[in-house]
Amino acid sequence: MGTTRTPDIKTRPARRSKKAASTDGVTHKSPNHPITQWVNYLITRSPDPSTLERMLYYLKVAREAEHRIERVLYRQGKIVGGVYVGRGQEAIAVGATIQLGEGDISFPSHRDFAAWVIRGFTLREIFLNWLGRGNGPSRGRDNTGHFGDVKRGLIPIISPLGDTCPLACGTALVQKQGGQGHVTLVHFGEGTTSRGDVHEAMNMAAVWKLPVIFICNNNAYAYSTSTRQQYAVKDLSVRGPAYGMPGVTTDGNDVLAVYETVRTAIERARAGRGPAFIECKTFRMTGHSAHDAAEYVPKELFEAAAQNDPVARFEKLLLAAKVISAERLGRMDEQITKEIDEAVAFAEASPMPDGAEAVEGVYCEDGCFWSASVVRDQ
Amino acid sequence: MAAKLTRTQYHELYYYLRLNRRVDEQLTNLYRQGKVVGGVYSSLGQEAISVGTAYALGPEDFLGGMIRNVAAMLVRGFRPRDVFMQYMAKRDGPTGGRDANTHFGDLKRGVIAPISVVGELVPLLAGVGLAAKIRHEKRVGLTYVGDGATSTTPFHEGLNFAAVLKLPLIVVAENNGWAYSTPVEKQMANTNIVDRAQAYGIAGVAIDGNSVLEVYEATRSAVERAYNGDGPTLIEARTMRMKGHAEHDDARYVPKDVIEEWRARDPILNYEKFLTAKRLMTAGEKAAIEARLEKVIREDVEFAEASPFPAPEEAARAVWA
């Protein structure tokens, strides 16, 4: 018809692709790269060897500590309540969180155990909380990883997942106004992307150009819900450009791919160029919770995941690139076992909270419950 | 234009556009006379969207109109008196004075009543589509959001839900530039609302919201897609809010030249020009339509004014079904 159309109304066909311009400086290494490519990368421009070794340490600590939680302490009946672990997706928290400095904020998901360790929480603190002890960081008030410390730059989730995304906008707003180039990282699963809080927050972050990186730990299952039942796109990263921010999908089982992708997004955010959305594809190598046998997940997927284990992959790479020797690796394993043994023993020997404490500290008032001597430096 | 319409249908579209405009004008008059209870939310300049979308639906389809979609209700068979009585809080209005303005519906007419909270109808109309899908009925649910409502939770959750289940849902995003005082650039960083379609993996199209035929045609395609089981469509209809958020708001925050620019794109004048140029409407036919309009408006204003307020004790009735 055309009579009412005016030149400046941009009319265009359906499904217009904006992918070409969508990454805006946020880059990632292609998934499924041959190991030799990374060996070359390690020689030429990788983080320094001590950082690489720390990354391996965090991967292994997370794997081993969560193994104790999920497959030892829980089965012994020593952990009450839900148990959610990040087996198989440790590389995301490690590759992302390790890049944060003072003034930066991390909002890990419930499957990002390593984030707490990297942000300076001790294994003692972590096990005290899991075991509900009175001298733990939440003094038995909340379980699992539902504890944090703003000073150490870690703010925890609550059970309605995705609620931390708007909070991340809040911390990033303050960081932006502070002008120090600090950034916020917020992790959530692919199931959480269906929630309005994620949407509202991503839109808000884009329109206000906030220094926040939205990291989707896409582990293929939200409880029993597969990705096909969760969203109708191939890669969730297409949502980035829809909001007006870069969107990138990367291999979440490759700690260096995560590191590199997040690094570019952080640089961009520190430079005042706003948020980014990174989808890290990974796999939940366990049930939703310790009670869940995950029989709804096809066995082949577990088998494939075992071949793509992020901890084993990185260990193999560092050995191949001679960043670490087999002997040193053995010592690292021993040390981790010792640290965890010690922390578990300490936590088990610690007292449960006094029941009457339940009614204290509802409000933050003078003479606050929390300002009383809590054992904070476990 | 590919839309294949009969001469009568062209005239009906014109009738509803004009009816919308006349109802709007009457509401403003009644408001100024102090006869309206509460605010008046004008659809001035956006008539083509409500008319074109509603007219493209079949009798079994459902729609949920928002505050500026009064014409959609009219196309579905509500009368101007229903609208007047809603605004005047009268007993004989569709809600009997319980709720205001366009907050009315009728399942028999396939109309779902909105609430003030924008975006909420997206999941609801997805639910209408879900029921149709479960029962293998050929039915689509259509609803509207403004540019502002795209920032809300239900918009996102509803669209994603409909995309995953491939539901027969059409969401018409009326991008009229302003959400109350908030310009679209402060509402979202990427102001092409249609780009959200690819974020959900659904069809999306951006059209001139001031062209009733373009709106009609885009909606028809979306309806066909939905009937064929191809899932939801997001239609971004670009337009302009020509008045304030409501009658009390003089919209001084909107640059005047923008209003002037859009005044030249008036959807009714342009459609009229098209009809005249294509010889689809004679002066006589136009006069007949106008006469019909005036009669309806006059009668319905009278009827609405004569309707009493509801009896007070009605307030406590029928809280439960």
Next chain:
Amino acid sequence: MAVLTHLEAIRQGIWEEMERDPSVFLMGEDIGVYGGAFKVTQGMLEKFGAERVIDTPISESAIVGAAVGAALMGMRPVVEMQFMDFIACGFDQIVNMAAKIHYRWGPAVPIVIRGPSGAGVHGGPYHSQSNEMWFVHTPGLKVVVPATAYDAKGLIKSAIRDNNPVIFYEHKFLYRRIKDEAPDKDYVVPIGKARVARGGSDISVITYGAMVWTALEAAQELEKEDISLEVIDLRSLLPYDETAVLASVRKCNKVILLHEDTRIGGFAGELAAVIAEKAFDDLDGPIVRVTAPDTPVPFSPPLEEYFLPNAAKVAEAARRLAAY
């Protein structure tokens, strides 16, 4: 001392706090350029700049959540709900996030969520609700409901200085209709302290918000009939001043519990329980509730009038109770 409207008092309170404390900032829909749907924040963008007066997208969950995040970073956000009816869209962030953070892991969450509530202006079911009880039942929150301009200013200042999340209900009917004296200078009214709005001896009317004025109107009416009403203005519901409630009941020995909110699960139920537990022997008559019926708030004037408690309904209840 200046005579201020209820609205102006709130505006002045926020303004003074923003001048006093650079960590106070505002977020909300249409609060900056437009000055807010009711103009509570008018002129603040010009005075304090766009970094401290932030217009948001229509995203209540993100608004509340971002306020919590900023609060954890040491800020004191004050966010506006355009209407308190829309607070439902941010419900999860309020009840699951903001309310529980301090109890769970220690940090303070000093945020204020404020906005217009209440009926009487023909706003219909979505611009009229008194939904304070949604939050009174959530430990960790504070819920404040001022009646006078003096209190509105003093309480908004207390709310902003409080280290906890405060839900601050402003009755839109009072915004421009109520004027009273409020000092230009800095003062606060503590949260949790009730006020004797009018001393009396026969029946204690315990109420809050706009209904304080309704009770006072009824009291004036009944004075002619030699029935003396005492009116207690609770000023806040969480925490509330149990001592003042019981003292008034013990003084008058008869009590009317009045609120604009609907009946079942309304605050009157909680008060009735406490009075029955702790002042049973002091009662010379049944505890009487005057509340809205259990319906949504209807739009049309006669329906809304039927719905709302008013002075006549209070007086009627008081006459019956006085004769008991």
